[in-house]
Amino acid sequence: MTRIARRPFLGLMAGAFAAPSQLLAQSGPLRIEVTEGVIEPVPYAIPDFLAEGSGAGDYGARITRVIAANLSGTGLMREIPASAHVARISSFESPVQFADWRAINAQALITGAVQVSGQNLNVRFRLFDVSSGQQMGDGLQLDGRTDLWRRMAHRVSDQVYSRLTGESGYFDSRVVFIAESGSRENRRKQVAVMDQDGENVEFLTDGSALSFAPRFSPSGERVLFTSYETGFPRIYLMDLASRRRQVIGDQPGTMTFAPRFAPDGNSVIYSLSVGGTTDLYMLELDSGRRYQLTQTGAIDTAPSYSPNGNRVVFESDRQGTSQLYVMPAGGGSAERISHGQGRYSTPVWSPRGDLIAFTKSHAGRFHIGVMRTDGSNERLLTASFLDEGPTWAPNGRVIMFTREAAGGDPVLMSVDITGRNLRRIPTPGPASDPSWSPLMS
Amino acid sequence: MKLFTSAALLAAVLALAACSNPRGGMTDGTGPDNGIATTALGDPSDPTSIAHFNQRVGDRVHFVVDSSDLTGEAQSILRAQAAWLERNSQYQVLIEGHADERGTREYNVALGARRADAVQRFLVNQGVQSGRIRTVSYGKERPVEACPEQRCWDQNRRSVTVVSR
Numbered sequence: 248m249t250r251i252a253r254r255p256f257l258g259l260m261a262g263a264f265a266a267p268s269q270l271l272a273q274s275g276p277l278r279i280e281v282t283e284g285v286i287e288p289v290p291y292a293i294p295d296f297l298a299e300g301s302g303a304g305d306y307g308a309r310i311t312r313v314i315a316a317n318l319s320g321t322g323l324m325r326e327i328p329a330s331a332h333v334a335r336i337s338s339f340e341s342p343v344q345f346a347d348w349r350a351i352n353a354q355a356l357i358t359g360a361v362q363v364s365g366q367n368l369n370v371r372f373r374l375f376d377v378s379s380g381q382q383m384g385d386g387l388q389l390d391g392r393t394d395l396w397r398r399m400a401h402r403v404s405d406q407v408y409s410r411l412t413g414e415s416g417y418f419d420s421r422v423v424f425i426a427e428s429g430s431r432e433n434r435r436k437q438v439a440v441m442d443q444d445g446e447n448v449e450f451l452t453d454g455s456a457l458s459f460a461p462r463f464s465p466s467g468e469r470v471l472f473t474s475y476e477t478g479f480p481r482i483y484l485m486d487l488a489s490r491r492r493q494v495i496g497d498q499p500g501t502m503t504f505a506p507r508f509a510p511d512g513n514s515v516i517y518s519l520s521v522g523g524t525t526d527l528y529m530l531e532l533d534s535g536r537r538y539q540l541t542q543t544g545a546i547d548t549a550p551s552y553s554p555n556g557n558r559v560v561f562e563s564d565r566q567g568t569s570q571l572y573v574m575p576a577g578g579g580s581a582e583r584i585s586h587g588q589g590r591y592s593t594p595v596w597s598p599r600g601d602l603i604a605f606t607k608s609h610a611g612r613f614h615i616g617v618m619r620t621d622g623s624n625e626r627l628l629t630a631s632f633l634d635e636g637p638t639w640a641p642n643g644r645v646i647m648f649t650r651e652a653a654g655g656d657p658v659l660m661s662v663d664i665t666g667r668n669l670r671r672i673p674t675p676g677p678a679s680d681p682s683w684s685p686l687m688s
Numbered sequence: 689m690k691l692f693t694s695a696a697l698l699a700a701v702l703a704l705a706a707c708s709n710p711r712g713g714m715t716d717g718t719g720p721d722n723g724i725a726t727t728a729l730g731d732p733s734d735p736t737s738i739a740h741f742n743q744r745v746g747d748r749v750h751f752v753v754d755s756s757d758l759t760g761e762a763q764s765i766l767r768a769q770a771a772w773l774e775r776n777s778q779y780q781v782l783i784e785g786h787a788d789e790r791g792t793r794e795y796n797v798a799l800g801a802r803r804a805d806a807v808q809r810f811l812v813n814q815g816v817q818s819g820r821i822r823t824v825s826y827g828k829e830r831p832v833e834a835c836p837e838q839r840c841w842d843q844n845r846r847s848v849t850v851v852s853r
Contacts, residue, residue: 431834479824505794523805525798546798592792635792653836
């Protein structure tokens with residue numbers, strides 16, 4: 248349940264009363280609470296950004312559509328379509344006639360303008376609280392190459408989201424995932440990367456070898472994944488800019504998989520299987536030194552660091568079924584944190600540090616859930632035939648995961664940590680194993 | 689090399705599809721080779737042929753959910769595999785561990801590794817030289833039967849003993 252926190256409704260109150268000072272002191276600016284679930288999305292208007300000068304072409308309209316798709320896609324906001332607008336923005340600098348926007352019940356108004364000179368695109372925008380007639384934050388301008396127009400739209404979206412919610416944004420980010428094709432029995436699985444909204448898909452491997460579970464580095468410049476290029480699962484580290492890659496942590500006669508970066512990007516934690524047992528190891532990337540972190544004779548896998556790097560959450564079947572455990576980053580005694588019914592796996596620590604997302608299977612159904620880092624307050628956000636592998640948006644408010652319907656192809660989905668706004672992320676074909684990058688900005 | 693191997697495997701699968709094996713394909717589509725050369729499967733009537741091993745001896749055993757325990761039936765198949773491997777020492781062995789789709793990806797890789805290891809240990813206890821055997825896990829990535837039903841999941845929780853020269 249999301250609450251629109253406008254206390255009290257300033258426009259109405261101010262009009263109805265002579266506004267004693269206590270009342271004014273209580274009244275707050277437009278603010279969307281993302282953690283409480285929305286009862287009613289906030290209506291907003293975003294007239295097409297003005298194209299200033301002859302070179303701007305349709306960049307204004309295209310940027311506006313990307314911003315609107317981002318904002319409406321959160322489920323926290325609802326766009327009032329241009330066909331319902333009763334006013335036009337004819338100049339970016341002219342004062343806004345708020346009455347025109349109140350008339351269509353817009354609570355937020357975003358105005359903008361674009362200019363193109365040569366290869367440079369200039370985007371300016373402002374955000375207004377329509378009821379109070381106040382601008383929210385300073386107007387901003389962004390400059391960049393024209394081919395970065397989508398990223399600039401994402402940055403504007405992040406600014407608007409951030410000003411309205413008080414949270415950091417997540418739109419200027421990317422997702423690595425596995426693009427799947429071919430028959431189930433001999434699936435082709437390629438590592439691919441795309442913008443968080445499914446645009447600009449690029450393939451990072453050619454699909455000649457089965458690959459799975461790619462993971463972004465904390466800087467967003469490198470990717471880890473597991474591939475069967477040699478016939479055995481091995482961990483690869485790829486530099487995104489050069490596409491160069493190398494095997495890391497290889498130890499002949501073993502299988503290595505489930506890698507994840509430490510928050511400082513200098514080491515990698517992963518699973519190594521030998522002799523039927525799977526333990527956790529840590530590899531320092533510079534020195535190549537390897538440390539064994541667990542040794543229980545059980546399956547210990549899917550490790551994920553806390554954002555401060557001090558602790559690791561992972562899954563283990565050391566007590567029978569798969570459950571979640573937290574231990575110090577250097578190894579040592581692990582504390583079980585999952586206590587509900589069913590099997591728990593693929594835990595991922597929120598970038599905010601407050602929650603752990605996980606996959607749970609129970610009674611023939613699979614769920615994505617979140618719990619506090621001590622295992623309390625477990626909440627299941629989804630349920631289906633097969634949901635698995637959560638990944639956090641950089642702001643820790645949205646989770647993306649893999650969903651597979653019975654007999655269907657896998658798709659990428661996202662859901663708010665409130666359990667609301669379940670959405671499918673567009674991909675060129677079947678897709679699985681998403682991993683969200685940090686905010687690029 | 690990879691292309692050649694895949695083509696050879698595919699040809700072998702097609703050739704065998706007409707045989708009596710109820711599940712059709714005899715390999716699990718491992719894609720790239722595992723550093724082990726691929727050879728012709730031969731005729732199942734030739735007791736030293738790979739085709740004989742796959743079809744008459746039985747190249748696979750099945751497991752119950754989340755388990756790597758070898759059932760009585762599995763043990764009797766593996767005893768026959770060990771006996772055949774002792775007689776045919778020219779072959780190398782790759783044991784593939786597989787899981788059904790009702791689990792998460794990483795756990796299933798680890799579970800497949802545990803299953804492959806259980807089979808390896810059994811074969812070594814039966815006298816097969818450990819140096820001839822390698823293991824690999826495919827987790828849930830290579831189902832033989834892709835259907836969202838129990839009967840398919842039962843087929844997919846398996847180890848496959850792949851012999852080659």
